[in-house]
Amino acid sequence: xxxxxxxxxxxxxxxxxxxxxxxxxxxxxxxxxxxxxxxxxxxxxxxxxxxxxxxxxxxxxxxxxxxxxxxxxxxxxxxxxxxxxxxxxxxxxxxxxxxxxxxxxxxxxxxxxxxxxxxxxxxxxxxxxxxxxxxxxxxxxxxxxxxxxxxxxxxxxxxxxxxx
Amino acid sequence: xxxxxxxxxxxxxxxxxxxxxxxxxxxxxxxxxxxxxxxxxxxxxxxxxxxxxxxxxxxxxxxxxxxxxxxxxxxxxxxxxxxxxxxxxxxxxxxxxxxxxxxxxxxxxxxxxxxxxxxxxxxxxxxxxxxxxxxxxxxxxxxxxxxxxxxxxxxxxxxxxxxxxxxxxxxxxxxxxxxxxxxxxxxxxxxxxxxxxxxxxxxxxxxxxxxxxxxxxxxxxxxxxxxxxxxxxxxxxxxxxxxxxxxxxxxxxxxxxxxxxxxxxxxxxxxxxxxxxxxxxxxxxxxxxxxxxxxxxxxxxxxxxxxxxxxxxxxxxxxxxxxxxxxxxxxxxxxxxxxxxxxxxxxxxxxxxx
Numbered sequence: 001x002x003x004x005x006x007x008x009x010x011x012x013x014x015x016x017x018x019x020x021x022x023x024x025x026x027x028x029x030x031x032x033x034x035x036x037x038x039x040x041x042x043x044x045x046x047x048x049x050x051x052x053x054x055x056x057x058x059x060x061x062x063x064x065x066x067x068x069x070x071x072x073x074x075x076x077x078x079x080x081x082x083x084x085x086x087x088x089x090x091x092x093x094x095x096x097x098x099x100x101x102x103x104x105x106x107x108x109x110x111x112x113x114x115x116x117x118x119x120x121x122x123x124x125x126x127x128x129x130x131x132x133x134x135x136x137x138x139x140x141x142x143x144x145x146x147x148x149x150x151x152x153x154x155x156x157x158x159x160x161x162x163x164x
Numbered sequence: 165x166x167x168x169x170x171x172x173x174x175x176x177x178x179x180x181x182x183x184x185x186x187x188x189x190x191x192x193x194x195x196x197x198x199x200x201x202x203x204x205x206x207x208x209x210x211x212x213x214x215x216x217x218x219x220x221x222x223x224x225x226x227x228x229x230x231x232x233x234x235x236x237x238x239x240x241x242x243x244x245x246x247x248x249x250x251x252x253x254x255x256x257x258x259x260x261x262x263x264x265x266x267x268x269x270x271x272x273x274x275x276x277x278x279x280x281x282x283x284x285x286x287x288x289x290x291x292x293x294x295x296x297x298x299x300x301x302x303x304x305x306x307x308x309x310x311x312x313x314x315x316x317x318x319x320x321x322x323x324x325x326x327x328x329x330x331x332x333x334x335x336x337x338x339x340x341x342x343x344x345x346x347x348x349x350x351x352x353x354x355x356x357x358x359x360x361x362x363x364x365x366x367x368x369x370x371x372x373x374x375x376x377x378x379x380x381x382x383x384x385x386x387x388x389x390x391x392x393x394x395x396x397x398x399x400x401x402x403x404x405x406x407x408x409x410x411x412x413x414x415x416x417x418x419x420x421x422x423x424x425x426x427x428x429x430x431x432x433x434x435x436x437x438x439x440x441x442x443x444x445x446x447x448x449x450x451x452x453x454x455x456x457x458x459x460x461x462x463x464x465x466x467x468x469x470x471x472x473x474x475x476x477x478x479x480x481x482x483x484x485x486x487x488x489x490x491x492x493x494x495x496x497x498x499x500x501x502x503x504x505x506x507x508x509x510x511x512x513x514x515x516x517x518x
Binding site for chain 2: 028
C-alpha cells in the first residue's frame with residue numbers, strides 16, 4: 001500500500017524543486033538554446049536561398065553572355081557579308097570602269113588614227129596635185145617651146161573642141 | 165554518513181541475537197523497501213553494519229515542529245520523540261506515532277527531506293549543470309556546428325521541439341510550451357536513467373513514485389487548464405458532432421468530458437509511476453530469486469544467479485528503452501493536451517449536419 005501512498009513532504013519538495021528547475025532552465029538554458037537553434041536554422045536557410053539566387057543570377061548572366069555572343073556573331077556575319085558585297089561592287093565597278101576607259105581610249109585612238117590618215121591622205125593628194133601641175137607645166141613648156149608647135153597644139157585643141 | 169546497527173523497531177532486544185541468526189529473506193519487503201521513499205539513504209550493508217546517509221526529518225504535529233536527523237531512529241528501538249517508522253498497513257515505511265488508543269497515526273505535516281527529495285535535488289543540479297553548460301556553448305560557438313555534449317543533446321532537443329511540440333500544438337503556439345515540454349522530458353529521462361543505476365547517487369525510484377509523477381501531471385493539468393481557450397470549454401460542455409439525446413435531459417457527454425479533464429493527468433501520473441515501478445520490481449525479483457534459492461542451498465543460489473543475472477541484464481536494457489519511451493510518452497501526451505486546449509474552432513460543416 002505504501003507504493004500508492006504519496007508522501008506529503010515529497011510532493012511539496014518536488015513542486016518546489018521542479019518549479020525552480022523549470023524557471024532556471026527556461027530562463028538560462030532553453031531560451032538561449034532555442035534562440036541559437038533558430039538563428040542557425042535561419043542562417044542556413046538564408047545561405048541556401050542566397051546560393052540559389054546566386055546560381056540563378058549566374059545562369060542569367062550565362063544566358064546573357066550567350067545572347068551577346070550570338071548577337072556579336074550575327075553582326076560579324078552581316079559585316080562580313082556587307083564587306084564581301086561591297087568588294088564585289090567595287091570590283092565590278094572598277095572592271096566596268098576600266099573596260100569603258102579602254103573602250104574610250106581605243107575609240108579616241110581610232111579617231112586620231114582616222115584624222116591622221118585623212119590628214120596624211122590630204123597632204124599626199126596636195127603633194128601629188130602640185131607635182132602633177134609642175135610636171136604638166138614642165139611638159140607644156142617642153143611642148144610649146146616654138147611657135148609652130150604652139151600653133152599645132154592650139155589647132156589640135158580646137159579640133160578636139162569642135163569635134164565635141 | 166553514519167554507521168549503525170540496524171534494529172527493527174517492533175522487535176524486542178531479547179530476540180535480537182536469535183533474529184540475526186535466522187533472519188529469513190523476505191523478497192516482497194526487500195523490493196518494496198527498494199522502490200519506495202525512505203527517511204535515510206541506505207547505501208550498503210557490510211555484515212550487520214548498515215551504511216547510510218542520515219537525512220533531516222521535519223514534522224509539524226499538534227502545533228509543534230520536530231526537527232531531527234533520521235539517524236536518531238536507530239536508537240531506542242527506533243522510537244524518537246514518540247515517532248517511529250510504521251511497519252505495516254497503509255502508512256508502512258512512513259513516520260507515525262501512537263495515539264491514545266494505540267493506533268498508528270501520521271503527524272499532521274511531514275516535510276521530511278527524504279531520499280527521493282535528495283535524489284530530485286541531485287538530478288536537478290545535474291540537469292541545470294548540463295543544460296546551462298550546453299546553453300553556454302551555444303553562446304560561445306554562435307552559428308557554428310555543435311560540439312561535444314551539445315551535439316549529443318541537440319538532436320533530442322530538436323526532436324522534442326519539432327516532433328513533439330510543433331506537431332502536437334501547431335506552428336503558431338508551440339514556442340510557448342517548448343520550455344516546459346523540454347524540462348519534463350529531460351527530468352523524466354534523467355531520473356528514469358538514474359533509477360536504473362543501483363548505486364548512490366542513482367537508485368532512487370523517483371519517476372516510480374506516485375507523488376513525483378503526480379506533481380508532474382499536476383503541472384501539465386494546470387498549464388492545460390490555464391491555457392485552455394473558449395473552444396475547449398465549449399467542446400466539453402457541448403461536444404459537437406454528438407447526438408442531442410446524449411446531452412439532454414441527462415448530460416451524459418458533458419459528464420464524460422468533464423471526467424476526461426481529470427482522468428487525462430491521472431492517467432499520466434499512473435502510467436509513468438506503474439511503468440517505472442514495474443521495471444524495478446521485475447529486476448529486483450530476479451535478484452531476489454538468487455537469495456531465495458541461496459537460502460535453500462548455496463549451490464542452488466550460485467546456479468540460479470547465472471540465470472537471474474542474465475535476465476536482469478535483459479531487463480536493464482529493456483528499462484533503458486522504457487526510460488526513453490516513458491519520457492517521450494509523457495511529454496507527447498502533455499503536448500497533445502496543450503494542443504487540444506489551444507486548438508481553434510473548426511469552421512467546417514462537420515459540426516452541423518449530424
